[in-house]
Amino acid sequence: MTPLDESPELVVIGAGPAGLMTAEAAAAGGARVTVLDRMPSPARKLLIAGRGGLNLTHSEPPEAFLGRYGAARDRLAPFIEAFPPAALTAWAEGLGQPVFTGTSGRVFPRAMKASPLLRAWLARLAGQGVALRPRHRWTGWEEGALAFEGPEGPLRLRPAAAVLALGGASWPRLGSDGAWAGLLEGVAPLVPANCGFRIAWSDRFRARFEGTPLKRIALAFAERRVRGEAVVTAAGIEGGAVYALSGPLRDAIAAEGPATLLLDLRPDVPEAALAARLDGPRGGQSLANHLRRAGLAPVAIGLVQEALHAGAAAPLSHLVKALPLRLEAPMGLDRAISSAGGLRWAEVDERLMLRRRPGTFACGEMLDWEAPTGGYLLQACFATGVAAGRAALAWARNRARNHSPA
Numbered sequence: 001m002t003p004l005d006e007s008p009e010l011v012v013i014g015a016g017p018a019g020l021m022t023a024e025a026a027a028a029g030g031a032r033v034t035v036l037d038r039m040p041s042p043a044r045k046l047l048i049a050g051r052g053g054l055n056l057t058h059s060e061p062p063e064a065f066l067g068r069y070g071a072a073r074d075r076l077a078p079f080i081e082a083f084p085p086a087a088l089t090a091w092a093e094g095l096g097q098p099v100f101t102g103t104s105g106r107v108f109p110r111a112m113k114a115s116p117l118l119r120a121w122l123a124r125l126a127g128q129g130v131a132l133r134p135r136h137r138w139t140g141w142e143e144g145a146l147a148f149e150g151p152e153g154p155l156r157l158r159p160a161a162a163v164l165a166l167g168g169a170s171w172p173r174l175g176s177d178g179a180w181a182g183l184l185e186g187v188a189p190l191v192p193a194n195c196g197f198r199i200a201w202s203d204r205f206r207a208r209f210e211g212t213p214l215k216r217i218a219l220a221f222a223e224r225r226v227r228g229e230a231v232v233t234a235a236g237i238e239g240g241a242v243y244a245l246s247g248p249l250r251d252a253i254a255a256e257g258p259a260t261l262l263l264d265l266r267p268d269v270p271e272a273a274l275a276a277r278l279d280g281p282r283g284g285q286s287l288a289n290h291l292r293r294a295g296l297a298p299v300a301i302g303l304v305q306e307a308l309h310a311g312a313a314a315p316l317s318h319l320v321k322a323l324p325l326r327l328e329a330p331m332g333l334d335r336a337i338s339s340a341g342g343l344r345w346a347e348v349d350e351r352l353m354l355r356r357r358p359g360t361f362a363c364g365e366m367l368d369w370e371a372p373t374g375g376y377l378l379q380a381c382f383a384t385g386v387a388a389g390r391a392a393l394a395w396a397r398n399r400a401r402n403h404s405p406a
Helices: 017-028 044-050 062-067 070-082 085-094 115-127 179-183 203-209 246-256 271-278 287-292 298-309 316-321 376-403
Strands: 009-013 032-036 099-101 106-109 131-133 137-142 145-150 153-157 161-164 187-193 213-221 224-232 236-238 259-264 323-327 338-343 360-362
Touching: 009 017, 009 376, 017 032, 017 115, 017 161, 017 376, 044 115, 062 070, 070 376, 085 099, 085 106, 085 376, 137 179, 161 376, 187 246, 203 298, 213 246, 213 298, 236 323, 246 259, 271 316, 287 298, 287 316, 298 316, 298 323, 316 323, 360 376
Parallel strands: 009 032, 009 161, 032 131, 161 360
Antiparallel strands: 099 106, 137 145, 145 153, 187 338, 213 224, 213 259, 224 236, 259 323
C-alpha cells in the first residue's frame, strides 16, 4: 500500500463505533481507507447495546457533560467540544435516523435500536470507498509493517497512517478482548467499569429473588448518592444505579477489600416517618407483615431480613434507609458494560498520535478513560474517532507532500 499525494491511504484497525467514525472522517477528507477487524461483521457491541434503545449521547449542559469523564476530562474535552452532542445527533439524523431526548436527558434514535443506523452508516462508508476487511486479527508490527492474520494467511500493510480503534475489554465475545494491550507499551490494566458486584446472598434469598428489580431506590458510597434502579442477580447486584458508583467501588475494593454500599429502599420517605411505623412494638405481627407497613416490596423485605440474619443491630427504620450491602468484588469483564484502563494519555500527543509510533493514532475505549452510562461512552468514542481520522489524514497528506518529487 503506497500513499498518493491527493489520496493518502489510511488503515483503521477495529470496526466498532470509534473505528467506523475514524474511517468516515478520513474518507470525507479524501483518504482511501481500509478498515480491518477480527470479527466476521462490524460493530457487534453497538448492535447489542442498541437492543435496549441505543443511548447515543446526553443533552445536559457542556460543563456537566464533560465532568462525567472524571480524571480524563481535560484530555477528552477538546475532542468532545469539536464534535459535541449536537454534532452527533445531526450525524445520526443525516443517516435518516431521527432522534429524541427522553425525560432523563438521554438521546436515542426514534427507532430505539442500532441496526437501522448501522445499515445506513455502512452504506455511506461504502459510498465513500471505505473497504471493510473482516476476520483480520492485528498481531503487531513486523519490520515496521502492520501485521495481520487473515483468512488467507498473513498480511502486511504499510499505510501512510494508521489508527488503532481496538476497543476496551468488556463483552469480549463481541470483539473487544483487550488482547492488543500486550502489543503496546504504556497500557494501564483493563478493569471492569459500569459493572455489577458480587454479594454472598443466602441460598434462600437468591432462590427467591434472583432477577428481581429494585425500583425507586437510592445508593450511597463515599459521600456520593445516586437514585435509580438495580436488579438482584444470582451473584450479587447490578443495574444503572450501581453502575453510577462502580468506579469508586471498584477502586475501593482493589485498595482495601470488600466495600459497603448503603441502600435506601424508600428514598422519598424520611427516616423519622419510617421510625413511627416500624420501630415500635410489632405485637403479634410477623417481621414481614410489619415491614409491609412501610410499603416495602417483597424483595425489599427480603433484603432487610438478610441484613438482620447477618447481624445488623440497627433499628428497622435505619435499615430501610441505609441497608448495608457487602460488595466482595466487581463482576468480570465479560459482564461489564465498559472497561477502564487502556493506553495511558502520556503515550499519545494532543492529536492522539502514539509518541512511540509516529503516524499511528489511537481512539475510542482503548484510551485510558471511563464514564458512566447515559450516552457518555458513545459520545467520547465517536468524538475521538473523528479527531483521530482527521489527524491521521493530515499526517498522511503531510507525509505525501514531503516525499513527493521536487
